[in-house]
Structure formats: structure tokens, C-alpha cells
Amino acid sequence: MEIHVYHGPNLNCLERRDSSQYGTQGLEAIDSSLVELGEELNVEVVARQSNSESELVGWIQKQDKDGLVINPAGLTHTSVVLRDVLELAEYPVVEVHLSNIAAREQFRRQSLTAPACLGQISGLGLQSYELGLRAVVKHLRA
Ligand code: DQA
Numbered sequence: 224m225e226i227h228v229y230h231g232p233n234l235n236c237l238e239r240r241d242s243s244q245y246g247t248q249g250l251e252a253i254d255s256s257l258v259e260l261g262e263e264l265n266v267e268v269v270a271r272q273s274n275s276e277s278e279l280v281g282w283i284q285k286q287d288k289d290g291l292v293i294n295p296a297g298l299t300h301t302s303v304v305l306r307d308v309l310e311l312a313e314y315p316v317v318e319v320h321l322s323n324i325a326a327r328e329q330f331r332r333q334s335l336t337a338p339a340c341l342g343q344i345s346g347l348g349l350q351s352y353e354l355g356l357r358a359v360v361k362h363l364r365a
Pocket of ligand 1: 232323
């Protein structure tokens with residue numbers, strides 16, 4: 224079973240972002256933890272980051288995975304395009320956020336993309352991704 228993890232814009236610069244929201248771990252450390260968890264769960268984890276909405280759309284359109292964990296980052300709050308492509312996905316998708324978007328600025332409280340996903344996990348740092356991965360795998364195995 225192959226599960227993809229897509230990180231949206233600016234998540235490649237985590238070390239330079241607000242550590243009170245995003246913690247101190249960089250993306251490489253997050254990805255290694257997810258690959259490790261994947262081994263434990265007996266699934267292959269493929270993690271990628273893009274700053275480009277169009278590249279993310281291309282990846283999501285491909286049916287080359289069994290499930291997806293996605294942090295659309297800032298595009299969560301703005302992208303009808305990502306919402307539309309997520310609605311086309313024929314595999315389960317869980318949206319995750321490092322920070323608690325419900326407790327932040329008003330503009331971050333709305334997710335345009337979450338309604339097209341199985342569910343959303345927010346505010347738990349790395350654990351948001353880990354729980355997202357577990358949820359996708361459990362859904363596929365149910
Ligand atoms: C984020 C929250 C978004 O509001 C923000 O634009 C991000 C990261 C998170 O993981 O907490 O880039 O998705």
C-alpha cells in the first residue's frame with residue numbers, strides 16, 4: 224500500500240517560520256518520522272512538497288497512490304482549484320495542519336479544502352500528520 228504526503232507552499236521553510244505555531248522541526252524530520260511510522264504500519268510513505276498550486280493539482284489528479292495526507296498550507300484558505308481536484312480523488316484524503324487553524328486569525332479558520340476530504344486534523348504538530356496517516360491506513364483497511 225502506498226500513501227502519499229503532500230506539503231503545500233512555504234512548508235519547506237518551517238525552520239524560519241513562527242515556531243510558536245509550527246514548532247521547531249523542519250520538513251525533513253517530519254518526513255522521516257512519517258516514513259518510520261509507515262514502516263510500522265506496513266505501508267510505503269512518499270512525501271513531497273511544492274510551492275506551486277498547479278504542481279499540487281497535477282500530483283492529486285494522478286491515481287498513483289492508495290491514499291493521501293495533505294497539508295495545503297496557505298492554499299487551504301483560498302484555493303477553489305485544490306478543492307475541485309480533491310473532489311475528483313478516488314482515494315481517501317485527510318487534511319492536516321501543524322497549527323490549530325481554528326484558534327488563529329479569522330482568515331485561517333475557514334478551510335475550502337477540508338469538505339472534500341475524509342476529515343481534518345489540526346493543531347497537534349507532527350502528531351497531526353501521524354494521526355492523518357493512521358486514519359488513511361485504517362480507512363483503507365476497514
Ligand atoms: C498551516 C496553517 C496555514 O494557515 C498556513 O498558511 C500554513 C501552515 C499549518 O500547518 O498549520 O502555511 O497549514
